[in-house]
Amino acid sequence: MTRREIRRPIAIGVTVLLIAAGCAGGVSREETTAAIAQLGADDMAALVPVSREATDAVTDACASGQPGDVEAAADQVAVAQTRWHETEAWWMGPATDLRANALVDWPVNTDDVDELLAAAEPVTIDADYLAEFVGADTRGYGAAAYLLDGAPLDDRACDYATAATVLAASTIDEVASAWTESTDAASYQEQLTATGGLDAVVNHLLTLLSSRESAHLGARSASIERVLFGADGDSGLAVMVDDDLAARLRVEADRMVAVAGPVEQPSVEQQSAGFEEAAEALRATVATEVVAKLGIKVTFSDADGDSAG
Numbered sequence: 001m002t003r004r005e006i007r008r009p010i011a012i013g014v015t016v017l018l019i020a021a022g023c024a025g026g027v028s029r030e031e032t033t034a035a036i037a038q039l040g041a042d043d044m045a046a047l048v049p050v051s052r053e054a055t056d057a058v059t060d061a062c063a064s065g066q067p068g069d070v071e072a073a074a075d076q077v078a079v080a081q082t083r084w085h086e087t088e089a090w091w092m093g094p095a096t097d098l099r100a101n102a103l104v105d106w107p108v109n110t111d112d113v114d115e116l117l118a119a120a121e122p123v124t125i126d127a128d129y130l131a132e133f134v135g136a137d138t139r140g141y142g143a144a145a146y147l148l149d150g151a152p153l154d155d156r157a158c159d160y161a162t163a164a165t166v167l168a169a170s171t172i173d174e175v176a177s178a179w180t181e182s183t184d185a186a187s188y189q190e191q192l193t194a195t196g197g198l199d200a201v202v203n204h205l206l207t208l209l210s211s212r213e214s215a216h217l218g219a220r221s222a223s224i225e226r227v228l229f230g231a232d233g234d235s236g237l238a239v240m241v242d243d244d245l246a247a248r249l250r251v252e253a254d255r256m257v258a259v260a261g262p263v264e265q266p267s268v269e270q271q272s273a274g275f276e277e278a279a280e281a282l283r284a285t286v287a288t289e290v291v292a293k294l295g296i297k298v299t300f301s302d303a304d305g306d307s308a309g
Contacts, residue, residue, distance in 0.1 A: 027239050029198065029294075035235055036201055037192035039226060040090040044176040047083050051169035054080035058144065058165050062158035067151060074148040077165065081105055081141040082264055084172065085219035089227045092204040093188040094178035103131060103171040107215065108142030117147070117160060125160045127167040140168050201227060202237070202286065202296045209283035217260035217275045224282075225253055241293050249290070252282040 054076045061073035084104055091101065116138060122129050130139040144164040147157050179188045192200060205227055214220055228249055230236035238246040259274035291298060 029240070030193075032235075032237070032240050033197040033201075034193045035230065036227065036237070037189045037197060039231055039236075040192070041176075041179040041187075041189040042231075043087050043223075043226070044090055044172075044179050047080075047087055048169075048173055048176050050083050051080050051165075051172045054141070054144075055162070055165040055169050058148070058158075058162050061148070062153060062162060065152065070148055070151040070153065073161075074145060077141055077144050077148060080165075080168070081145065082216060082219050084141070084168075085214070085216035086222050086263065088208055088214075088216075088220045089205065089223035090179075091208075092200055093191070094175045097178075098171060098175060100171050100175050102136035103140060104168040105141045106136035106139075107213075108140070108146055109135070109137035110146050112138040113143050113146055113160075117157060125156065125163050127163045127170065130163050130167050139164050141165070144168075198237075198294060199297050199299070202291065202294065203299050206283060206287055206298070209279045209286065212276050212279075215266045218257075218263040221253075221257045221260040221275075222263050225257065228253055237290065237294070241290060245285075245289055245293065249282070249285060252278070252285060256282055 054073075057069075057073040057076035061069040095101070112135065116125065116134060141164065144161045147153065147161040147164070150157065153161065181187055182190065185191075186194075191197070205224065208220065208224060226236065228236045229238050238249055241249070256275065256278040259278050287298070290296070
């Protein structure tokens, strides 16, 4: 089955934050951290309605059974899948704690999907069953996309595709809520804004730049750009370094984006090879010069196994 080319919708609800100038024309660490934390919260919040639209589209397609509705549902699932990977730079904190990508969009194993589809048990495949009893490669948007490409859908395939999108959407909602909602502890946005927040951001960025396993390199590159340069292209981590280093980060990031390919299209082998070299060049600059300039404490990440996709 083939991956679909999608039309990316205009992001909604994302606040463009300009970092105010501090004393003597500089910017403070606190202002930068707060702006980056706000951007992460906004990006995750903007993803919630997109994930719900994918679930609604699958539900409608199953109710009507019309080929046009099934195709529209497949397109909407592809949109949600891509938008999820555009938040890869924020897959720390809540996303790591929940092992979110293993529920939302781990690379699909189509043989396992077919096996579950053909099995007599469970009688009904729902989101709880997918969360508890199947592997990461048998659920999420990848499984839903595969099932929708097999139209016409029978009742079991519809249950499965719907459950996969429900699980993805509920996980995204939980991650987004953890960024902004304070219950027994501070929200993740508040935690990042506190002292040491930039350490978590930069360490995750280094992990992301070291990872080569993704079918969504364009989306990943876009998320990395947002951390480095903000939503407006003139904020992010780059405002805390000198002009020469910021310019070199821009050149290296542009090269990475160019070889990664369009956000909306899955990566091909040639793009992946070029991406590895470009991402490594950017990673080296961040790991040495940015880390030194910002006084970042580099740590090992426990999220290395959760970035596939």
